[in-house]
Amino acid sequence: MRIIMGMTWKELLRKRVxxxxxxxxxxxxxxxxFIAGTIGQNxxxxxxxxxxxxxxxxxxxxVFILTFGFFxxxxxxxxxxxxxxxxxxxxxxxxxxxxxxxxRPIPRWKWYTGRWLGYVxxxxxxxxxxxxxxxxxxQAHAAIPRDGLALFKSFLLFSSIVPLLxxxxxxxxxxxxxxxxxxxxxxxxxxxxxxxxxxxxSSSLLSGTEALKTLNNMTGIMSLLMPVDGLQRRMTAxxxxxxxxxxxxxxxxxxxxxVNFNSVPSNTFIIYAIxxxxxxxxxxxxxxxxxxx
Amino acid sequence: xxTAAIEAKSLTKEYDNGRGCRDVSITxxxxxxxxFLGPNGAGKSTFVKMLVGLIHPSSGTGTLFGHxxxxxxxxxxIGYLPELYRYQExxxxxxxxxxxxxxxxxxxxxxxxRIPQLLDEVGIGKRGRDxxxxxxxxxxxxxxxxCALLNEPAIMFLDEPSSALDPIGxxxxxxxxxxxxxxxxxxFLNSHLLEDVEVLCDRMALLNNGVILRHGKVSEVLNxxxxxxxxxxxxxxxxxxxxNDQTGLQxxxxxxxxxxxxxxxxxxxxxxESEEQVGWLNTLMVEQGMTLYEVSRQQERLEEWFMNAVSGxxxxxxxx
Numbered sequence: 132m133r134i135i136m137g138m139t140w141k142e143l144l145r146k147r148v149x150x151x152x153x154x155x156x157x158x159x160x161x162x163x164x165f166i167a168g169t170i171g172q173n174x175x176x177x178x179x180x181x182x183x184x185x186x187x188x189x190x191x192x193x194v195f196i197l198t199f200g201f202f203x204x205x206x207x208x209x210x211x212x213x214x215x216x217x218x219x220x221x222x223x224x225x226x227x228x229x230x231x232x233x234x235r236p237i238p239r240w241k242w243y244t245g246r247w248l249g250y251v252x253x254x255x256x257x258x259x260x261x262x263x264x265x266x267x268x269x270q271a272h273a274a275i276p277r278d279g280l281a282l283f284k285s286f287l288l289f290s291s292i293v294p295l296l297x298x299x300x301x302x303x304x305x306x307x308x309x310x311x312x313x314x315x316x317x318x319x320x321x322x323x324x325x326x327x328x329x330x331x332x333s334s335s336l337l338s339g340t341e342a343l344k345t346l347n348n349m350t351g352i353m354s355l356l357m358p359v360d361g362l363q364r365r366m367t368a369x370x371x372x373x374x375x376x377x378x379x380x381x382x383x384x385x386x387x388x389x390v391n392f393n394s395v396p397s398n399t400f401i402i403y404a405i406x407x408x409x410x411x412x413x414x415x416x417x418x419x420x421x422x423x424x
Numbered sequence: 425x426x427t428a429a430i431e432a433k434s435l436t437k438e439y440d441n442g443r444g445c446r447d448v449s450i451t452x453x454x455x456x457x458x459x460f461l462g463p464n465g466a467g468k469s470t471f472v473k474m475l476v477g478l479i480h481p482s483s484g485t486g487t488l489f490g491h492x493x494x495x496x497x498x499x500x501x502i503g504y505l506p507e508l509y510r511y512q513e514x515x516x517x518x519x520x521x522x523x524x525x526x527x528x529x530x531x532x533x534x535x536x537x538r539i540p541q542l543l544d545e546v547g548i549g550k551r552g553r554d555x556x557x558x559x560x561x562x563x564x565x566x567x568x569x570x571c572a573l574l575n576e577p578a579i580m581f582l583d584e585p586s587s588a589l590d591p592i593g594x595x596x597x598x599x600x601x602x603x604x605x606x607x608x609x610x611x612f613l614n615s616h617l618l619e620d621v622e623v624l625c626d627r628m629a630l631l632n633n634g635v636i637l638r639h640g641k642v643s644e645v646l647n648x649x650x651x652x653x654x655x656x657x658x659x660x661x662x663x664x665x666x667x668n669d670q671t672g673l674q675x676x677x678x679x680x681x682x683x684x685x686x687x688x689x690x691x692x693x694x695x696x697e698s699e700e701q702v703g704w705l706n707t708l709m710v711e712q713g714m715t716l717y718e719v720s721r722q723q724e725r726l727e728e729w730f731m732n733a734v735s736g737x738x739x740x741x742x743x744x
Binding site for chain 2: 134138141142145146226227228229230231232233234235236237238421423424
């Protein structure tokens with residue numbers, strides 16, 4: 132399994148997927164630095180805070196900058212996860228790479244798990260770099276949460292989309308061609324993201340109406356099919372410790388609109404996402420065990 | 425270990441499109457070189473893939489040296505060169521072989537010694553340090569052979585091993601396979617190049633539309649009809665009748681009569697049991713006033729055997 136995992140790392144690094152992603156990330160972070168600087172202009176720099184109002188402004192700026200940063204960050208790690216693994220099985224079988232490797236004395240489950248671990252560890256490593264970078268840049272221009280546990284929980288949620296997407300992507304790769312799976316994954320991820328956007332807009336525009344109920348059902352189904360957006364919303368809520376701060380600030384403030392604090396997924400949703408990932412992994416593994424190459 | 429290297433009993437793979445293999449049973453002894461022939465789409469690669477564990481049979485059983493096909497024990501004994509394959513193009517040739525060495529559980533020190541030797545043997549040499557994406561198809565085939573030979577397999581499965589090679593490369597591959605055979609390695613050769621099968625294999629089977637049409641020893645097929653051809657001048661049909669009466673043989677004018685220079689110069693052919701009969705026939709012809717220009721032995725080539733076996737079959741492999 133370690134051999135296959137190592138091969139996967141080498142593949143991603145040699146194919147320059149990772150290098151290209153890191154270069155584009157650097158470009159994003161430079162841009163993000165200037166945007167964060169512009170947003171944070173209305174507060175004094177440094178660690179000293181002269182008044183409670185300024186503390187709130189710095190916090191609100193931090194929320195806005197971080198939300199913006201992680202919104203983009205989630206996109207990047209999602210696409211890295213999808214595009215690194217969408218051809219893991221069908222693509223390699225179509226090219227004939229697998230036909231040369233799998234007659235070797237290695238159980239198929241080890242190959243599958245090794246590939247999965249390779250993609251996931253690299254993706255999570257990248258997510259960690261991105262997570263820390265976004266926090267540091269925001270810290271330079273506004274306030275960031277300093278609760279270690281909240282940061283840890285939010286990182287776990289931020290990076291949880293990596294195993295989720297890679298698992299579904301590898302499952303799809305056992306059924307569809309490489310191209311078909313790429314399209315399928317992009318559409319599925321897009322549906323989950325769209326569900327989150329509809330939820331965000333509808334909750335602020337259609338409050339209390341029948342239409343909202345219907346939309347909630349639709350977005351609920353979308354979230355169940357692709358729980359990524361829900362996990363991201365929960366991540367933001369954990370990062371800013373929304374439960375603990377209940378009532379301390381006005382969540383309908385313009386700056387907080389982007390965050391959608393009104394519909395934070397519950398613990399049950401997190402458990403659902405874990406089981407969803409586990410089930411997709413097991414089905415993918417079963418499919419690969421039975422697949423003719 | 426079992427005495428048979430390969431034992432397939434009614435191995436069947438059914439596909440929705442009707443292709444695949446049906447009820448294929450063969451036994452290949454240890455150290456034997458077995459040729460597996462058949463036209464395109466006959467199901468040869470499907471059968472080989474079942475034996476190496478890439479395809480799950482729909483029914484039937486198979487063992488390699490007594491181990492169930494697809495098991496880790498069976499896989500640890502094989503070397504396999506697939507027909508359609510590509511190696512990881514982001515790796516160098518040497519790294520590809522090293523990856524296979526690790527998957528075979530080979531110790532690093534052993535791999536360090538073996539890999540350069542192997543790359544030299546298959547003709548890759550120092551180009552082993554180049555990335556595979558810079559390799560030609562022939563180079564990739566050599567690399568495939570290096571990977572297949574790596575673990576000193578007890579049985580080699582070769583699916584069109586020299587299809588992308590130039591004549592020199594083909595000769596080299598043939599030499600390598602010959603050496604393996606001398607070492608006692610069992611060889612299962614799936615090839616369109618019938619010459620390879622003729623030179624290397626002890627036995628063979630012909631697969632068409634998923635079923636075995638014929639099988640037997642290569643030497644028996646090649647020696648079955650030892651015919652001789654005589655280019656004679658001064659021929660007349662009455663002389664041919666006389667010759668047949670005198671000898672009791674079935675001498676006939678060759679179908680290659682268009683090669684005759686004029687109506688009295690023809691090719692005659694006959695199946696003879698020994699070279700002594702050639703001399704005797706020669707004397708009789710000369711006594712009857714014919715002039716003998718040329719004598720040649722016609723051995724039935726595998727290609728002819730192959731063509732005869734598959735001709736007259738429809739696309740389902742049934743006799744028309």
